[in-house]
Every structure is written in structure tokens, then in C-alpha cells.
Amino acid sequence: MPVKVATWNVNSLNVRFPQVLEWLAGERPDILCLQETKLVDARFPVAELAAAGYQSFYHGQPTYNGVAILSRRAPEAVCCGWPDGTDGQARLCAASFGAVRVVNVYVPNGQSVDSDKYPYKLQWLARLRAFVAEELRRWPQLLLVGDFNIAPDARDVYDPVAWGEGILCSPAERAALGHLLDLGLHDAYRSLHPETREWSWWDYRAAAFRRNQGLRIDLILASTPLLARAQAVVIDGGARAAARPSDHAPVSITLGDEV
Numbered sequence: 001m002p003v004k005v006a007t008w009n010v011n012s013l014n015v016r017f018p019q020v021l022e023w024l025a026g027e028r029p030d031i032l033c034l035q036e037t038k039l040v041d042a043r044f045p046v047a048e049l050a051a052a053g054y055q056s057f058y059h060g061q062p063t064y065n066g067v068a069i070l071s072r073r074a075p076e077a078v079c080c081g082w083p084d085g086t087d088g089q090a091r092l093c094a095a096s097f098g099a100v101r102v103v104n105v106y107v108p109n110g111q112s113v114d115s116d117k118y119p120y121k122l123q124w125l126a127r128l129r130a131f132v133a134e135e136l137r138r139w140p141q142l143l144l145v146g147d148f149n150i151a152p153d154a155r156d157v158y159d160p161v162a163w164g165e166g167i168l169c170s171p172a173e174r175a176a177l178g179h180l181l182d183l184g185l186h187d188a189y190r191s192l193h194p195e196t197r198e199w200s201w202w203d204y205r206a207a208a209f210r211r212n213q214g215l216r217i218d219l220i221l222a223s224t225p226l227l228a229r230a231q232a233v234v235i236d237g238g239a240r241a242a243a244r245p246s247d248h249a250p251v252s253i254t255l256g257d258e259v
Contacts, residue, residue, distance in 0.1 A: 003254070004031075004252055005032075006027070007032075007219075007250065007251050008032065008239075009201075009248035010034050010035070010036060010037065010248075011248065012038045013068075014039060019239065019244075020032075024053075027252070030071065030097075031070070031071045031072075031097065035066070035104070036246075037058065037060055037067065038063060039062075040061065041058055044058045053072060054072060055073070056070045057069055058080075059081055059090045061090045064089075065089050065091055066106075067091060067105070071095070071097060076097070078094070078095045079095070080093045081093070082131070089108075100226070101139030101143070102143050103135060105128060105144065105145070106147050107128070108120055108124050112167050113166060113167055113172075121149070125173075126179075128180065129179050141225050142222075142223045142226065143222055143226060144222075147218050151169050152190065155216075156217070185222065186227045189219070191230070199214025199215055199237070200214070200216050200251055201215050202247060204247055219251070220252075220253045229256045232253070236249050236251070237249050
């Protein structure tokens with residue numbers, strides 16, 4: 001049976017929860033990874049999601065960040081945050097579903113290339129690379145998904161000249177993403193859509209969605225065995241057109257049976 005795994009930065013699960021429930025009912029993913037839930041763990045809507053057919057585990061904090069994985073089957077080998085418990089920002093969680101390992105991340109934005117948050121972003125990505133390298137040693141069938149806050153190349157930016165080498169598009173950020181790919185991961189969307197220019201994020205300002213001025217920064221990176229199973233990768237821009245939407249669209253991958 002095909003397996004559908006999706007990622008979505010909901011920019012506040014409390015605000016967007018009705019949309020998430022509607023999307024789950026319509027799309028029926030097997031696994032949905034969320035970012036920017038912005039909820040403390042005590043307020044996570046476990047019962048409501050269970051009524052919709054989804055188990056959930058989550059790693060939250062108030063006001064900022066927060067990640068979660070919703071799934072139809074029970075997860076195994078759950079990991080929330082860095083293994084050593086440091087950092088204090090809820091940006092990482094992982095779980096196994098059979099032989100498939102799913103790592104869900106909310107990469108720091110970095111604010112601007114001259115901000116003190118920019119080196120933190122690069123350090124966080126370097127730490128992520130070390131973490132994923134170890135995960136791949138244990139689970140060769142791995143998906144690394146989430147809001148990466150990096151547009152991989154010019155095809156992923158509505159106006160590459162205007163964005164230049166600013167935040168989300170800087171050479172150092174793209175190099176850090178490349179170091180992740182060097183582990184044996186593949187940008188699943190780009191692998192299946194080599195030349196398509198499509199976005200997953202649109203700024204709330206300046207009518208960016210209506211004018212289709214966006215970036216593709218929500219990614220699904222698949223290890224080689226899983227890329228071989230990829231049947232489709234879809235950006236659901238329609239979700240961005242909802243009332244009070246997140247500024248991100250869901251992105252999903254459908255995996256066929258093992259080859």
C-alpha cells in the first residue's frame with residue numbers, strides 16, 4: 001500500500017487547527033509533520049486528533065517554534081529535541097514507522113545575514129547534519145522534512161535577482177543544505193519536478209500570495225532507497241487560500257511499496 005507523508009508549517013496550531021482537521025480529512029496522509037505549533041505540550045489537542053484517527057507526539061514551547069508528528073500508526077523510537085537535551089528551542093523531533101525513519105525539523109530563520117541569529121542558523125544546520133548522519137546509519141530509509149527556511153536555488157525563488165544573496169538564499173545557507181544532501185539525501189520535489197517553479201511559502205505582506213510571489217522553503221529530503229519509492233510530491237497551494245491561512249502550504253510525498 002502507498003504511504004503518504006506530509007509536512008506543514010501551520011504558524012500556530014491553535015489558530016489553524018480547524019484547517020488542519022479539514023486537511024487531514026480530505027487528504028488522509030499516513031503521517032503529517034507540523035512546524036511552528038506554538039503550543040506548550042499541555043495544550044496539544046491529543047484527544048481531538050485521536051478522534052480524527054491520528055496519534056500524536058509533540059515537542060512544544062510557548063509562543064515560538066514547536067514541532068509535532070501525527071500518524072495513523074503508533075510511532076517507535078521517538079526522539080524530541082537534540083539527544084543531549086541542549087538548546088532549549090523546540091525545533092526537532094523524529095520517529096520510526098516500520099523501516100521508515102521520519103525526522104521533522106523547523107530550521108531557524110536567521111533573520112538577516114548580518115544578524116546574530118544568522119550564525120546560530122548555520123550552527124544549527126551543522127548540528128543537524130551530524131544528527132542525521134547518525135540517524136541514517138541506523139535507518140537507511142529516512143525522510144528529513146520540514147520548514148528549512150532555505151530556498152535551494154534560483155528555481156525556488158519567484159524573483160532571484162530581487163532576493164539576491166539575502167536571508168533564505170545566501171550561499172552559506174545553500175551550502176549547509178548541500179552538506180545535508182551529501183549524506184545521501186535528495187530533494188524529492190526537485191527530483192520529480194526538475195524545472196517546475198512552484199512555491200510553498202508566501203509572505204503575508206504585499207499581497208504576495210495573490211501575486212504568486214513566493215519561495216519553496218518547505219522540503220522533503222529522501223534517502224536513496226525512499227526516493228526510489230517516490231510516486232508523487234505535491235505542494236498544496238490551495239491550503240494557502242483558506243481563511244486565516246498559514247503563510248506556508250503543505251507538501252506531501254507518496255511512497256510506493258519497496259522496490
